[in-house]
């Protein structure tokens with residue numbers, strides 16, 4: 001641990017701290033936001049409608065529903081699935097808390113199935129074992145952008161008559177055997193949070209299997225008001241609206257969509273850049289005492305959202321938390337995706353969960369470190385990350 005001493009010489013200067021997950025914001029989205037501000041139409045309007053059309057076209061589906069977060073998309077999808085108290089939803093322990101929270105907010109009971117140690121995605125065999133007579137839905141997460149084993153999960157959902165909701169927060173560009181993530185089951189939920197592969201600041205999108213379900217999501221996202229309530233302020237005459245269900249305030253603003261409209265067309269180019277960074281990391285770290293991300297499965301497309309190292313304390317003599325601290329001392333931002341959900345006191349208290357119940361997720365969560373992987377990284381940034389990792393290990 002000599003290199004962890006206070007005299008550590010940082011790889012980068014303090015002013016130059018490499019922010020983890022920094023979004024790439026360019027002039028067109030700045031101009032588009034200014035345009036919304038000048039026109040005075042800030043809320044849900046034509047730019048949201050345009051982003052919905054363009055995202056649906058990108059995914060090759062008839063329609064998409066913009067909301068203010070992926071969490072909102074998950075919550076509404078679970079409600080639209082018609083879950084009742086006591087209904088169980090099987091999900092992964094290796095995810096952001098929002099996945100599990102949305103199940104609880106929908107009034108259902110989350111049930112965890114452990115992940116596959118290599119892919120870090122839900123293990124279909126563990127899912128099968130977690131099914132009870134009360135199971136109503138599956139909520140897989142395409143972790144880091146790697147598609148889940150959708151053949152197996154779709155098969156389970158069909159056989160058992162379960163609703164399938166995909167958490168695609170990492171998986172905008174993800175494909176599995178030529179089919180796009182978010183189009184396998186009943187609902188697909190996407191995030192445009194600041195650190196995701198494209199951003200609207202806060203924001204999200206939901207896909208639904210049918211027009212009826214999509215309309216239901218749209219209505220629930222805006223107070224339960226009848227269709228296209230935003231049009232009532234337009235210039236073709238006043239229109240009355242009716243509240244037909246108890247809904248939420250989950251709509252996306254035009255100010256947010258203004259950013260997304262210019263991010264979405266760059267998403268493929270950015271993926272290409274992240275693939276270069278990914279390959280550079282793979283080459284640089286091949287001989288180090290760490291575990292690198294598994295290669296993508298054949299006939300799939302990995303969205304390369306997170307590059308995760310698993311620190312092997314016995315071989316490197318550096319604990320994961322020492323590694324995190326040391327990277328920060330080198331002025332390089334890092335992340336942890338994720339401490340497994342049962343590590344958090346709330347779930348232990350409310351649901352009686354223990355980390356040991358999902359040993360693979362527990363082990364990954366205690367060893368994992370996410371390195372910077374934004375498309376905006378320069379070659380110099382990548383070289384600095386590599387130099388820092390090598391000097392620590």
Ligand SMILES: *Cc1c(COP(=O)(O)O)cnc(C)c1O
Pocket residue numbers: 068069070071072095096098099141167169170190191192193203204
């Ligand atoms: C980011 C994230 C969410 C939540 O997305 P928001 O848009 O911030 O609500 C949900 N699930 C996973 C796996 C995420 O990474």
